[in-house]
Amino acid sequence: MKDKPPVPSAHRPARATIYEVATLAGVSPATVSRVFNGFNVSAKYANAVKKAASELGFRPNSAARTLRTRTSEVITLVIADIENPFFTALARGVEEVARASGYSVVLCNSDEDEEREKTYLAMAAAQHMAGVIITPATDHTDVSEWLAHGTPVVSVDRTLAYANVDAVMVDNQAGARDATRRLIERGFRRVACVTGPSGTETADERTSGWRDVMLDHGGVTPERYLVRALAKDSGGREAMEKLLALPEPPDAVFVGQNLMGIGVLEALASAGISPEKFGVSILGDLSFAATLIPPAVDVFSLPAREMGRTAAQLILERIAGDKRPPRTVVVRRSAE
C-alpha cells in the first residue's frame, strides 16, 4: 500500500499564515493565536486581528496545530458496512452528538474486512484523532496502539476481546427472545433461526436468545432449524431455501439480521409462501424499507441511532479526561 511514492503534488499557492495576519493587524503572532483560541486579548487588538484575518482569508492550518498540540477535534468512526442502514443510522447518531460539541466526524468503511480496518486505524493513528469509535470487524481487532497513545476508544455493537474499552451494546439475546416469543405466541412451533455466521458476536447472541425460547417451549434442541450464513440478503435467501428443502420444514422463522430478513422474504415469496401462513419475525433495522414489508411480518428494530449517540457521549467524556474504568452501556430497544 505504501510502496508507490505519492503522486507529485501540484504546486500549492501558500495560504495566509498567522504571521501575515499579525503583521497586517500590527500585533504579534502569539496574539493572533490567542484570538483564535479564545484567550484574553484586548478588544482593540482582537478586532484588528479579526479584520486582518478575514481580509487575508486566513484559515488556521490544522496540520500545524495538530502537530503542536498533539490533538485534533475530530473523531474517527469506523463502521463495518456503509451500505447497511444499521450502520448509517448509527453514524448519524454519532455525528449529531459530536457536532453539538464542536467535533467533526470522519467516517471510514471497513467493509467487515480486517485489512481495510487495519489501514484505516493506522491512518487515523497517524493523525492524532481525538477519539475513535468503531464497530470492530472482529473481536480481536487491535486497538492497543490507541490505548498506548492515550486516545479514547469506544466499541459499538460488538465487543473487543483483548481490549478493555468502553462499549455500547444492545441486548441481542433479549431482542432475539422477544422476536422468537412473538412467533410462539402467534401459534407457531417449529421456529427456525437464520442469522449471521458463527463467530460473529451479535449473531451468536441472537442465536442463543432464540435457542432459549425454543428450549422453553419445545423441550428439544432445535439445532436442525438453525442456519447461519453471510449477513447479507443473499445469505438470508440461501438460508431460507435450505430450510424449506428440509424433510420437515419449519413453520416460522426468526431472522437475526436486517438485510438477511429481506433475503428470507424473497425466498418465501418465490416459493409462493405468504408470511401470514409462515411466521416471520426479524430483529434488525429495516426502517428504510419499513413500508415495503408485508404487515404480517414482525420487525423488532434496533436503536442504531441511539447507540451512536451514546457512543459519542462516552467518547466525549473520555476526551474530556474521564478516567473512570471502562463501562459497557446497553441501549434498550425502544418499546415498539
Add this chain to the structure above:
Amino acid sequence: MKDKPPVPSAHRPARATIYEVATLAGVSPATVSRVFNGFNVSAKYANAVKKAASELGFRPNSAARTLRTRTSEVITLVIADIENPFFTALARGVEEVARASGYSVVLCNSDEDEEREKTYLAMAAAQHMAGVIITPATDHTDVSEWLAHGTPVVSVDRTLAYANVDAVMVDNQAGARDATRRLIERGFRRVACVTGPSGTETADERTSGWRDVMLDHGGVTPERYLVRALAKDSGGREAMEKLLALPEPPDAVFVGQNLMGIGVLEALASAGISPEKFGVSILGDLSFAATLIPPAVDVFSLPAREMGRTAAQLILERIAGDKRPPRTVVVRRSAE
C-alpha cells in the same frame, strides 16, 4: 461552533519519532525519512531502519508530514445524505478506486444542509486534503477556496453553478424519458410525475424528461400531474396522496427519486391500489430493497457506484497534475 475552547486534552504519551528510530538504527533522520518514502537507501541501512522502526512502534506523524509537504494522501468525500443508498453506493465506488491508488477517503455527511456542508468544507480546507469530491447541497456551494489553493474538486450528481470544475453526472433527462416512456408503452396515458423540490437540479432535469415524453404523446402540458416534494419517502407519500385526490387522478406515475418511490408505493398500498392497475416507474437506486418491490413496478436504477468510481478517477488524475480544462463525464445507465 468555534466558540468553546477545545476540551483540555488528556496527557498524550509521546510516540516514537524519526529521530529515535535514527538513533537506534545508527543513521540520520534523513535516512529514516528516505526509507519510509521509497528513496534509495542501501539495503543494510534500510533493514536497520525497518527493524528499529518496528521495535519502537514508529508511525510517521502525518500532521508533521502534511505540514511540511502541504499535501496528504486523503480525499474528502462530502455526500448529501448518508442514509440514502444512492450516496452510500457512490461512496463505495469512490473508495474502491481511491484505495487502489493508496489514497484514503474520509466521508462527511452534509445532510443536504448548507451550513453543515460549509463546516465540513472548512474543516477539510484546513487539512490540506489531496482532493475533494462532493455532491453539493446547492448549486452555489462555495468551493472557491479549494480552487484558489489548487486543491482539485470534482462534483458528482449535481453541478456547481459558479465553479468550473470536473463533474460526473448521469443523464437524468434521458433516464426520466425512458422511465416515462415505459409507462406509455404499457398503455398508460395520464402519467403523473413525482420528484424532488423545484430548484434541485436532478429533479428539474427528470421533470423535463417526463414532460418531453408527455408532450410527445398527449399533446397537452400535463402540469397538473406534476408534484414536487421533499426527496424522502414522506415526500413521495404526500405527493401521491395529493395526486389520488385529484378530480381526475392520473393512471400512472413516474417517480424521479428512489426514496420517494417507496413513499409512493406506500400511498398506493394504503389506498388499496395495485401497481398492476396503476403504473409505477421509478428512476433511482433501490437495489437495497429491490426484492421487496412488487414486480409490476418498473425500476430504472442509477449507476451510483460507477459514478463514484469515475469521480475518483478524475480526481486522481487532477491530483497527479492533469491540467486540462474541466470536463463533465456523463455516466450511462447500464442496460437493464
Add this chain to the structure above:
DNA sequence: TTGTAAGCGTTATCAC
C-alpha cells in the same frame, strides 16, 4: 548514498 540543517504554521513558555 548519506548527513546537516532549515523550515512548514502553530502553540506554549517565558519574560516584560
Add this chain to the structure above:
DNA sequence: GTGATAACGCTTACAA
C-alpha cells in the same frame, strides 16, 4: 495583556 522564541516531527536542499 503582550511579545519573543523555542519547540512539535517531518521533508528536502545542499554538502559531503
